[in-house]
Amino acid sequence: MSAFGLLRPALFQIDPETAHGLSLKVLASGLGPHVRPDRDPRLARHLFGLDFPNPLGLAAGLDKNGEVADGVLALGFGFVEIGTVTPRPQAGNPKPRLFRLVADRAVINRLGFNNLGHEAARQRLAARAGKGGIIGVNIGANKDSADRIADYVAGIRAFSALASYLTVNVSSPNTPGLRDLQGKAALDELLGRVMEARDGEARRVPIIVKIAPDVDQPGLADIAEIVLARGIDGVIVTNTTISRPPLRDTNHAKETGGLSGRPLFRMSTNVLARFRKLVGPDLPLIGAGGVDSPETAFAKITAGADLVQLYSGMVYEGPGLPGAILAGLSRILDRRGLPSIADAVGIETEKWAAERV
Numbered sequence: 001m002s003a004f005g006l007l008r009p010a011l012f013q014i015d016p017e018t019a020h021g022l023s024l025k026v027l028a029s030g031l032g033p034h035v036r037p038d039r040d041p042r043l044a045r046h047l048f049g050l051d052f053p054n055p056l057g058l059a060a061g062l063d064k065n066g067e068v069a070d071g072v073l074a075l076g077f078g079f080v081e082i083g084t085v086t087p088r089p090q091a092g093n094p095k096p097r098l099f100r101l102v103a104d105r106a107v108i109n110r111l112g113f114n115n116l117g118h119e120a121a122r123q124r125l126a127a128r129a130g131k132g133g134i135i136g137v138n139i140g141a142n143k144d145s146a147d148r149i150a151d152y153v154a155g156i157r158a159f160s161a162l163a164s165y166l167t168v169n170v171s172s173p174n175t176p177g178l179r180d181l182q183g184k185a186a187l188d189e190l191l192g193r194v195m196e197a198r199d200g201e202a203r204r205v206p207i208i209v210k211i212a213p214d215v216d217q218p219g220l221a222d223i224a225e226i227v228l229a230r231g232i233d234g235v236i237v238t239n240t241t242i243s244r245p246p247l248r249d250t251n252h253a254k255e256t257g258g259l260s261g262r263p264l265f266r267m268s269t270n271v272l273a274r275f276r277k278l279v280g281p282d283l284p285l286i287g288a289g290g291v292d293s294p295e296t297a298f299a300k301i302t303a304g305a306d307l308v309q310l311y312s313g314m315v316y317e318g319p320g321l322p323g324a325i326l327a328g329l330s331r332i333l334d335r336r337g338l339p340s341i342a343d344a345v346g347i348e349t350e351k352w353a354a355e356r357v
Contacts, residue, residue, distance in 0.1 A: 008318070016098040016107075016315075024063070027071030040330045042340045043078075047284045047306055048165055048206035048233050050134055054078035054326055055341055056297065059236075059288050059309035060138035060167065060210075064115045066124040073133045076322035081309065082121065083138030084169050087154045089117035090142055093174060097257070100315065101249035105292065106264070107312045109240070110257030112174045113140050118158040125162040137163040138210070143175050149190050153197045160201040168194055171212035171239035173258045179212055184222040191230040206233040211275075213238035213268045213289060220271070224278035234284040236309065237272040240264065241289075245357075261312035265290025266357050269303045273352035276304030281346060292317055294328020301341060302348035 011019050043054040057079040058072050066082040073080055092114025099108045115121070125135065139155030141148035152168055159166055170181040170190065181190050191209070198207055209232055211223055227235055240258025247253040247263060268289025276285060287305030291297050292313030300308045314321055329341060338344055 008316075012100065012102065015096070016100050017095065020062070020098070024068055027068035030071065040326070040333075042333055042338075043326065043329060044340075045078075045306060045342060048208075050079075050164055050206070052078045052134060052307065054329075055301065055305075055307045056322055056325055056329075057081060057134075057136075057286070057307055057309040058314075058322075059311040060084055060136075060169070061109075061111075061311050062314070066121040066135075066137075069133065069135050070128065070131060075319050076326055079134035079136065079164070079307070081136040081138050081167060083115070083167070084113050084140040084172065085115050085118055085121045085137060085155065085159075086113050086140050086142045087118050087145075087151050087158075088142050089120070090114065099252040099255050099257075101247060101252050101261070101263075102316075103248040104261065104263050105312075105316050106247070106249070106259060106261035107315060108252055108255045108257045108259050110174045110255070112143065113172065118154065122158050122162065125159070129162070134164040136165040136167055136208070138167040138169050140169045140172065141175065141178065148178070148181065149193050152190060152194055156194055156197040156205075156207075157201065160198065160203050160205045163205055165206040165208055165233070166198075167208045167210050167236060169210045169239070171210050173212070173240060173242045179214075182211060182215060182219065182223060184226060187223060188226045188230070191226060191232060195230055195232075208232070208234040208236055208286070210236040210239055213241045213264065213271045214243055215271070217274065220275055221278055224275060228279060228283065232283075234286060234306075235275065235279070236286040236288055237275050237305075238264075238268040238289050241267060243267070260289065261315075262290050262292060265296055265299075266355060269300055269352050270355045270357045272300065272305060273303040273349045273355075276346060276349050277353055291325075292321065294325050294332060297325050298329060298332050298344065299348075299352075301344045302346070303352035304346045304349045306342075306345055 287300030
């Protein structure tokens with residue numbers, strides 16, 4: 001059993017948000033695990049003008065303020081996304097606001113964009129300049145903002161010079177009204193102003209949009225139309241869900257917030273495949289939701305993802321998960337006789353799009 005496996009029972013006796021804080025302290029100290037998996041060139045991808053050493057990324061949520069990006073990269077991830085970051089610091093929603101559903105390998109959170117604001121994250125990114133590694137920044141709006149679109153524009157201006165890419169998060173369920181920005185007219189206005197701001201900066205940073213899994217087919221079609229028309233560089237499919245599939249953990253299943261982890265896998269992968277069909281083969285997509293093994297990561301890729309992200313899987317599988325997934329992906333390529341991971345993208349889109357979830 002791994003060291004994490006031995007420690008997990010004790011860690012799970014601690015409040016989830018306290019345990020999260022402890023994990024950040026370990027990663028920030030430099031005493032966390034350092035995994036150097038054999039780099040398999042077959043796993044590399046070139047997307048958004050960036051060279052990804054492998055397709056596995058850490059989703060936003062663990063490192064909200066850019067405190068531990070280097071410690072996370074040392075676990076083997078090909079890229080890391082920090083945030084969500086808002087212009088002004090905010091405390092987020094009242095505690096408790098983070099819940100483990102252990103029997104389901106799931107998490108429910110209603111954190112509410114708790115973060116230290118643009119300036120704190122910007123200073124940390126500036127301090128690590130020159131260290132390398134692909135670091136994306138997930139940007140959002142303050143809960144009490146009078147002009148939420150202006151908050152996203154401020155994020156573009158704050159991080160364009162420092163971020164490898166920027167993710168426009170319009171899909172968190174924990175800021176009231178935020179998901180309304182996924183509506184056709186609102187999204188068009190938002191992305192129009194975001195791209196105008198990006199094009200006005202000295203550096204043309206790639207812009208990615210993160211969408212929810214709870215969008216119906218007409219809504220997905222609207223998002224696809226706007227994303228393509230506005231020249232967005234890529235889309236993350238998906239964020240957490242407000243729906244509740246059948247869950248075994250009855251203690252927390254009715255908590256409000258976004259559900260992530262294993263129960264989200266089939267739903268999010270189905271949405272990914274349907275979105276891939278709408279946008280065609282060329283727009284880079286990042287698959288997220290329920291990735292906790294080589295098999296689930298590979299399934300996202302076959303459904304249409306160029307890259308994949310995880311977070312909740314780390315809660316249950318520990319810091320060895322990225323290395324295990326990468327090694328497993330290499331074995332899957334061997335078994336399938338595929339020359340590279342890029343050759344697997346979308347080979348089962350039709351199957352996943354037809355899944356009943």
